[in-house]
Structure formats: structure tokens, C-alpha cells
Amino acid sequence: MDSKASTATAPLLNQQNRINPPSKPKQKDFLNHLEAYLAKRDGVDKLLKISRYATKIVLASSALPETLPLTQRLKSFESSVGVSRKAFRLGKFVQDVNALRSSKFDSNQELVLALIAYVGEGFYFFVEQFVWLVKSGLIDKKHSRNLQKISAWAEFIGYAGSISLKFRDLSRISEDEKCVKSSIEIAIMRGNGCEEEKEKLSKLREKKMMKRLSVVQDSADALMALADIRDGGGPFLGPLSISLAGMLSALISTHKNWVSC
Template sequence: MEGKKPQHDVLQSDSRPREKRKKMGESRRDLTDHLEAYLARRDGVDKLLKISRYAAKLALASSLTAGRPDLHRRLKSFDSSVGVSRKAFRLGKFVQDLNALKRTRLDSGKGVLGLIAYGGEGAYYFVEQFVWLAKTGLIDGRRAAGFQRVSAWAELVGYIGSVALKVLDLRTILDEAARLGTTVKTLRADGRAVENEAGELQKLQAKAMLKQLSIVQDIADALMAIGDLQDGKGFLSNPIVIASAGLLSALISTHKNWTSC
């Protein structure tokens, strides 16, 4: 082994520029490659459809279509079609919540919140399959309203648990970031190197930001679920409020999916 050491050093020095170029290429990944990876995900396509749908809803709720009945009709048709398409993308998605429930330990308060979050979301995705079947006409369409009400309640329960879980996670991240921030200050005061600690602190701060955005997204989705349950009789049933909340949720989710692929 020792006799090969000089050869190994030569190979390593020869390959460094190539490795460096490879890393630079990865950090500057081509936009279309990134887009391909994003669109390969079920959630990636679903969130693009969500942006399109709630942008159409916002246009319908505004004065953009005033005096333009043909545009209003086309946007309504687009909204309805995309809504059905999104439900098709959720077929079988409840299985991920079943798996999450299997991994959830109920011997703590956090475990109970996990049961509420994953149980509610799983029930929502499961019932949404029947909403889709009713919308497509395979089963009696008169059942759609009942299915939608059950799915809205399940969705709301799931988001309540999800927000509570994420708030606890956020507190943990912020506490860890605060402790590491104190360590960084102490090391700097002593004139010691803090590159590793500073890098970890930046990662924690970025993680906290993503968690905060995720909480905002869940709250926006929960408000839409409440709006659905109000049957057009409350403030949260206002078309502009629903469209704005939906668009905000979709943009946050798209950002999270884009940065993670």
C-alpha cells in the first residue's frame, strides 16, 4: 500500500481541477435540469396547478373579467378542470400519512400531535379520492358536497396538528441557534476560528426560515378549509380571501419544493 502512495498523490493532484469543475457544475445546475427534477415530483406538478388555479380564482374575484363574459366563462372552466386534475394527482397520497402514523410514538405530547396531524391529513387525502370520483361522474355527483364537507373537516384537523408540531420544532431550532450563536460570539471574543460554527448557524437560521414559511402555508390552507366549511356565509368564504390564501400557500410550497430538488 505504501509503495502506491506517490502514484495516488499524482492521481489526486491531476483530478483536482476536474473535481472542482464538477462541483462548480453542480452548484450551477442548468435551469432545465432543475426544472426536470422539479416536475418529476408529484408535489411539483400539483403546486404549479395550484398556482394556476388560484391565480384564475383571483382574476375571477377581481374586476378583471367585468364586462368580459367570454373570459369569465373560460376562467371558470379552467378553474373547475384544474381542480379535478389536482384531485387526481392526490390518488393514493394518504398512504404517506399511514406510514407516518406507523412511525409516530404516542408516549409523548408530540406523538399525540403527530396523530392529529397525520391522521387528519390522511383522512383528508383518502376522502378526496371520493370527491374526485364524484366530480368525474363515476359515482353519484350528489354525494360530492357531503364528501367535500368531511374532507374539509379532516383537513382542518390535520392543519391544526401540523401547525402545533411545527411550532414546537421551530422553538427547538431557534433554541439551538441561540446556543450556537452564543458559542460563536464567545469564540470570536477569544480570537478563535468560527468557520464551522458559523456555517452551522447559517444552516439553522435557514432551516428556521423554512419552518416559519411552512407554518404560514399551513395557516393559509387552514383558513381556506374554514372558508369551505362556512358555505359562503363568512369572511373567509370571500372569493378574494380564498384566492389570496391559496396563492400564498402555493407559492410557499413551490419555493420549498424547488429548493429541495
């Protein structure tokens, strides 16, 4: 009797599910999301970065005459924001230390690349603390040039390692993507459902896109570090090109932080 009752009610339940499908998870409230984003160090830092490079683009484009009072105010604003951003790097090198400690490596080559990436970036953030102290007036300005050169070299080397690691990650993601596509094709041929595989494929594609954006961001940042090393000399290292690269990096990192928030 129980089995008959359950059999009889099954179509009703299925019909009810079709009428009232499971509700999708609600999106985050914008203001709550914004609050969480601004509570992060990187969130505020990237907004400052956008402000700074937007100002640098205006100044580098020569859209405003040098004699205009607004031009001088923009230069002062850009310089002030640059110093403010350096304050956000206090202690930030610790995250690279922890990232290196928690990483697992599949090969010696990956270990070497990770050391280059994390040690380079970590040392860059460490030196940037002293650059900030110079800019703030606590350390004599005669050390400024040497510290900035060391910082730029460390940053450039770190990005070289980071880009190499991300290309390896992209290769792995592409391989996983091929495997999932094959599973979907086999499931379709057999007439089986493959919703789980399709969802996995969608996540892999999203991950691949974010990884590609990270490569573009790191490349833009590496270009800016190279400009600091060469004091702005060389092709594609002019003020406008570097300002555009900085804005591109800022927008990508802002998007990444917003999505992960």
C-alpha cells in the same frame, strides 16, 4: 531530511491554496432542476395550484364582465384544473401513514399532535379520492356535499395539528440557534476559529425561515378549509380572500419543493 523538505514545501502549498482556493460546488443546471421538479407529483400539482388560484383571483376581483366569453372560459378552466389536482391525490394518504410510522416523539403531547396532524391530513387525502370520483362522474353526485364536508373537516383538523407541531419545531430551532450563537461568541473571545459554527448558524436560520413559511402556508390552507366548512360565510372567507390565501400557499409550497428538489 524528509521533515525539512515537507517544511519547505508547506509555504508553497499554502500560497498555492490562496491563489487557487477550493472551487465551490456548481449550482444545478436550471433545465435539469426543472425536469427533476416536474417529475415529482407535488411539482406538477403546485403549478396547477398556481394556475387555478391565479384564475380564481381574476374571477373574484370582478375585473372581467360576466357576459364576456373569456370569463366563462376561465370558469371552465378553473373547474377543470380543480378536478385535475384531485387526481394527483390518489394514494397520497400513504405518505402520511409512513410519516407517522417513522416519526419519533419526545412526549405524549407531541404524539397526540402528530396523530392529529398525520391522521387528519391522511384521512383528508383518502376522502379526496372519492371526491375526485364524484367529480369524474363515477360516483353519484348526491354524495358530493357530504364527502366535501368530511374532507374539509379532516383537512382543517390536520392543519391545526401540523401548525402546532411546527411551532414546537420553531422553539427547538430557536434554542439551538442560541446555543450556536453562544459558542461563536466564546470562540471569538478566545481568538479561535468558528467557521463551522457560523455555517451551522446559517443552516439553522435557513431552516427556521423555511419552517416559518410552512406555518404561513398551513395557516392559509387551514383558512381555505374553514371556508369550505362554512360555505364561504364569515369574515375573511370571501372569494377574493380565499383565492389570495390559495395563491400564497401555492407560491410557498412551490418554493419549498423547488429548494428541496
